[in-house]
Amino acid sequence: MSLPKNLQVGFSPQEIQFLIENEPIRIMPRITTRKTKKQQSTDLGSQWSLLTCDDTAVNNMVVMNSCEVTIWLALLLKQQGKCNIIVPSWLTLQQLDKYLEYELKNTSRFSNLPWNWLVLSTLLFSRCSDDFKDPVHLLRSKIQDLREVRLGKVNKGLQYLNESHLQLENLSLMEINEMRPYACGIMDKLRTIHDASNDTS
Amino acid sequence: MGYYDIDDILAEGTRFPCRFNYEIPGLGYLEGNPGKPISKHSKLELPLWMVHLLAVVGAQSGDINDTEEPLPFVELLPPDLFAPRVLNAIKSGAASLDLHAISPYFYTLAERWATLFSDKELSQVLKDMLLERGQEINNYAVSVSLHSNQGQTNESAVFLQMLDEFEKQIYRDANVNCKEMKKWLAMK
Numbered sequence: 001m002s003l004p005k006n007l008q009v010g011f012s013p014q015e016i017q018f019l020i021e022n023e024p025i026r027i028m029p030r031i032t033t034r035k036t037k038k039q040q041s042t043d044l045g046s047q048w049s050l051l052t053c054d055d056t057a058v059n060n061m062v063v064m065n066s067c068e069v070t071i072w073l074a075l076l077l078k079q080q081g082k083c084n085i086i087v088p089s090w091l092t093l094q095q096l097d098k099y100l101e102y103e104l105k106n107t108s109r110f111s112n113l114p115w116n117w118l119v120l121s122t123l124l125f126s127r128c129s130d131d132f133k134d135p136v137h138l139l140r141s142k143i144q145d146l147r148e149v150r151l152g153k154v155n156k157g158l159q160y161l162n163e164s165h166l167q168l169e170n171l172s173l174m175e176i177n178e179m180r181p182y183a184c185g186i187m188d189k190l191r192t193i194h195d196a197s198n199d200t201s
Numbered sequence: 202m203g204y205y206d207i208d209d210i211l212a213e214g215t216r217f218p219c220r221f222n223y224e225i226p227g228l229g230y231l232e233g234n235p236g237k238p239i240s241k242h243s244k245l246e247l248p249l250w251m252v253h254l255l256a257v258v259g260a261q262s263g264d265i266n267d268t269e270e271p272l273p274f275v276e277l278l279p280p281d282l283f284a285p286r287v288l289n290a291i292k293s294g295a296a297s298l299d300l301h302a303i304s305p306y307f308y309t310l311a312e313r314w315a316t317l318f319s320d321k322e323l324s325q326v327l328k329d330m331l332l333e334r335g336q337e338i339n340n341y342a343v344s345v346s347l348h349s350n351q352g353q354t355n356e357s358a359v360f361l362q363m364l365d366e367f368e369k370q371i372y373r374d375a376n377v378n379c380k381e382m383k384k385w386l387a388m389k
Contacts, residue, residue, distance in 0.1 A: 006374075006377050006378070006381070009374075010378065012381055012385075013381055013382055013384075013385030013386075014385065017385070122386065155339070158335070158336065158339060159332070159336060161332060161335070163328075174382075177378075177382075178378065178379070178382050180378070181371075181374035181375050181377075181378045182335070182338075182339050182342065182371065182374070182375040182378075185370070185371040185374060185375075186331060186332070186335045186371065189308065189331060189367065190328055190331060190332075192312060193308075193311075193312055193315065193324050193327050193328055193331070194324065194328065196312045196313075196315040196316040196324055197315045197316070197319055197320055197321045197323070197324035198319075198321075
């Protein structure tokens with residue numbers, strides 16, 4: 001078919017990254033785009049005009065005044081050395097330690113990490129590792145710890161698949177996508193088997 | 202179950218033992234002697250696509266007021282596939298069972314059988330088996346290495362040989378997905 005088979009039911013990791021790059025993030029600009037009245041009258045051409053996101057923030061950047069832009073734009077600016085990304089508050093050693101502690105304490109629940117934690121942290125680690133206050137290698141290992149603890153819980157949860165429903169609070173998009181083909185396949189089959197013997201018609 | 206689903210078509214070709222309730226002229230070719238009638242009570246093995254209709258539809262008796270359900274053309278006999286021996290083997294250790302040797306389309310056929318006879322017990326056995334084997338399948342599917350080029354160990358090759366066609370599909374989907382995920386993580 002026109003859509004490749006492995007994309008027909010789920011997302012590829014790249015597509016999930018694409019979805020997440022559309023979220024806002026705070027940056028510290030290193031350039032000024034805000035124009036004074038005089039400048040505005042002389043050149044109107046050199047302004048951002050974006051169709052898919054708000055362009056007022058990007059047109060009003062002042063050096064070292066934080067502002068909020070979309071992640072893809074922030075990464076693009078970062079690549080050119082025109083901004084520093086402000087790392088979200090949950091991505092600190094202290095906060096991650098708290099999450100990890102919660103994960104280890106509650107064996108049947110997931111901690112309420114943001115829905116994009118895995119993708120956002122991998123993106124930021126690779127693209128702006130110099131913007132972190134904490135040492136990146138320690139953060140990396142904390143993220144890896146969290147991932148493994150949660151993977152273990154997911155695998156444990158898969159034993160309880162049934163034909164009616166599944167509750168997955170606080171599981172991030174990437175983790176859901178990872179288990180999607182298996183969980184959906186098995187649950188679909190369980191449902192048809194269940195319906196087969198209960199068919200009254 | 203789709204009309205154009207290749208796996209369904211192949212599954213429906215599986216033969217099931219059945220017994221004729223009528224003598225029908227001209228149908229001898231089913232037994233291998235064309236031109237002759239098929240005799241009453243003769244036992245035959247017929248493909249599922251044929252029997253699942255013949256076991257439901259019967260001859261109309263001439264009497265319109267006859268309220269009794271007509272006796273169907275054929276009667277399905279319990280197949281080896283769902284014999285107590287097989288069900289016991291499933292119950293005792295589903296994960297180590299060679300399902301492919303029993304039938305490559307076990308789930309589809311069992312589902313059909315459960316529908317035909319509203320067999321609750323069979324469907325419960327099936328559900329338990331699916332869950333138990335599913336665990337194993339998932340374990341093999343997620344443990345893929347990006348770097349080893351032989352892909353799978355000998356052990357996993359042996360395991361894959363024991364999977365039903367439906368389970369192979371599940372394995373393949375989960376495996377491809379996990380590989381994509383690992384590739385994405387490694388790319389960074």
